[in-house]
Amino acid sequence: MDFIVDIIAKYSLVRMLISFLLIIAIVMLNAIVMGYLERKICGRIQRRWGPMEVGFHGWMQMFLDGVKLLAKQLIVPREANPFLFRMAPLLCFTPVAMAFAVIPFSESFYAMDLNIGLIYLLAMGSLNVFSILIAGWSSNNKYSLFGALRSVAQNVAYEIPILLSLLAVVLVTTSFNFKEIVDYQSGLLSFWMCQPVAFIIFLIAGCAETNRLPFDLPEAESELTAGYFTEYGGFSFGLFAIAEYGNLFIMSSVATIMFLGGWNGPFGLDFYSGPILGVFWFLLKVFILMLIMIWVRWTYPRVRFDQLMNLSWKYLIPFSLINLLITAFIVKII
Amino acid sequence: MNHYFSEIFTGGKSLLDGLVVTFKALISPVVTVQYPREKIDISPNMRGHIDLVKDLETGQHRCIVCGLCMKNCPCGAIVVKGEKQEGVKGKVLTIFNLDFSKCSLCGLCVESCKKSAIDFSDEYELAAFSREAFHFDLLKRVQQDDTK
Numbered sequence: 001m002d003f004i005v006d007i008i009a010k011y012s013l014v015r016m017l018i019s020f021l022l023i024i025a026i027v028m029l030n031a032i033v034m035g036y037l038e039r040k041i042c043g044r045i046q047r048r049w050g051p052m053e054v055g056f057h058g059w060m061q062m063f064l065d066g067v068k069l070l071a072k073q074l075i076v077p078r079e080a081n082p083f084l085f086r087m088a089p090l091l092c093f094t095p096v097a098m099a100f101a102v103i104p105f106s107e108s109f110y111a112m113d114l115n116i117g118l119i120y121l122l123a124m125g126s127l128n129v130f131s132i133l134i135a136g137w138s139s140n141n142k143y144s145l146f147g148a149l150r151s152v153a154q155n156v157a158y159e160i161p162i163l164l165s166l167l168a169v170v171l172v173t174t175s176f177n178f179k180e181i182v183d184y185q186s187g188l189l190s191f192w193m194c195q196p197v198a199f200i201i202f203l204i205a206g207c208a209e210t211n212r213l214p215f216d217l218p219e220a221e222s223e224l225t226a227g228y229f230t231e232y233g234g235f236s237f238g239l240f241a242i243a244e245y246g247n248l249f250i251m252s253s254v255a256t257i258m259f260l261g262g263w264n265g266p267f268g269l270d271f272y273s274g275p276i277l278g279v280f281w282f283l284l285k286v287f288i289l290m291l292i293m294i295w296v297r298w299t300y301p302r303v304r305f306d307q308l309m310n311l312s313w314k315y316l317i318p319f320s321l322i323n324l325l326i327t328a329f330i331v332k333i334i
Numbered sequence: 335m336n337h338y339f340s341e342i343f344t345g346g347k348s349l350l351d352g353l354v355v356t357f358k359a360l361i362s363p364v365v366t367v368q369y370p371r372e373k374i375d376i377s378p379n380m381r382g383h384i385d386l387v388k389d390l391e392t393g394q395h396r397c398i399v400c401g402l403c404m405k406n407c408p409c410g411a412i413v414v415k416g417e418k419q420e421g422v423k424g425k426v427l428t429i430f431n432l433d434f435s436k437c438s439l440c441g442l443c444v445e446s447c448k449k450s451a452i453d454f455s456d457e458y459e460l461a462a463f464s465r466e467a468f469h470f471d472l473l474k475r476v477q478q479d480d481t482k
Contacts, residue, residue: 044360045356045359045360047359047362047364047366048365048366049364049366295356295357296353299353299355299356
């Protein structure tokens with residue numbers, strides 16, 4: 001065991017390789033678990049069972065769906081731009097996997113300790129729009145293009161409240177490093193208590209940023225068939241789905257790190273945390289947030305496009321600005 | 335400006351109300367049935383194809399071969415034949431065929447039967463690949479039927 005630890009400490013390449021493999025595994029597993037939970041909870045909310053046929057309570061359903069997607073032919077539409085069309089799913093998946101690199105699951109369980117971790121992660125998160133735009137444009141389909149355009153407008157509008165609400169936390173911690181931000185919350189205090197407005201704004205805008213249901217205009221089924229991935233099938237469609245759940249995980253883990261105290265046990269209970277138990281607390285908080293997002297998804301209908309824009313520009317941005325100003329004022333005084 | 339803030343309050347409250355509704359649905363029991371493995375009870379008013387009723391006392395059907403059902407059937411779906419046998423009073427049923435592909439489930443046969451010898455069954459899994467699968471030999475069915 002010591003031998004392995006030595007090697008990992010000595011050769012950063014080995015550490016990179018291991019963390020890369022782990023990240024890919026986590027992204028895939030997360031998609032499978034979340035896909036299953038989504039279908040199950042959706043079913044229960046609609047008073048159905050959800051998947052029940054494959055395995056005990058249908059737990060193997062997502063694996064089988066993955067196999068089905070892998071076995072399908074990748075079809076490029078005749079008038080599409082083949083290079084960009086094939087590129088888009090990869091561009092969608094890669095930033096998600098890269099963003100996982102800076103997420104600290106516990107105080108020693110992370111791939112990279114960047115001092116600008118938050119900025120890096122937000123940059124990777126906003127690359128997602130890029131791939132959606134490429135996917136929508138290159139497939140030469142009116143629904144895809146509409147979905148892509150909507151997605152860009154939506155992400156431009158909702159990036160601002162996300163940044164402003166996170167900035168309020170950063171003003172207090174004076175650090176972009178995730179470890180320092182979490183260490184700041186190691187006591188009784190977590191930021192959801194002293195920054196509740198920022199927390200709520202972040203959750204709403206995060207829902208919109210990941211294109212989840214109250215704000216899923218880019219893929220509105222009833223209007224645009226499937227939006228920007230209408231023309232995609234097989235595993236390129238699968239990559240979009242995996243990236244969507246990956247984005248959900250990233251948003252939830254940012255909320256956990258910034259507002260819920262990351263890997264710290266609840267209410268500053270020190271003896272329950274540690275390098276291993278920290279992972280448990282972290283994943284527990286992340287999954288509670290993701291379950292809330294699923295619950296929200298199957299509760300609300302889709303907003304209209306003007307309502308979407310109104311919510312961001314008339315409500316979220318002014319409130320996050322005021323919140324930021326008040327925070328700056330208080331930090332300056334104290 | 336007042337409207338702006340009251341809208342946030344009422345909107346937020348109605349959103350929370352919605353979440354409560356779906357949470358109640360989430361924890362309440364499931365109403366769908368896993369069909370091939372689980373089945374719900376059939377209503378007694380169910381109109382399946384007709385069947386000869388088995389008399390609980392004699393263990394036999396009650397048909398006296400009066401032929402009223404056959405004559406009343408507007409679709410001509412029923413064929414009833416009987417014969418005289420030694421030592422038995424009245425006719426004995428030898429053939430009672432139903433062509434269910436013609437039957438319109440009007441129920442005139444059941445109504446016209448003086449002896450209440452036929453009744454609707456509760457069969458509903460009746461998909462088949464050939465027309466002949468719907469030519470039922472009801473006499474055979476009632477003789478093979480051990481349940482009633």
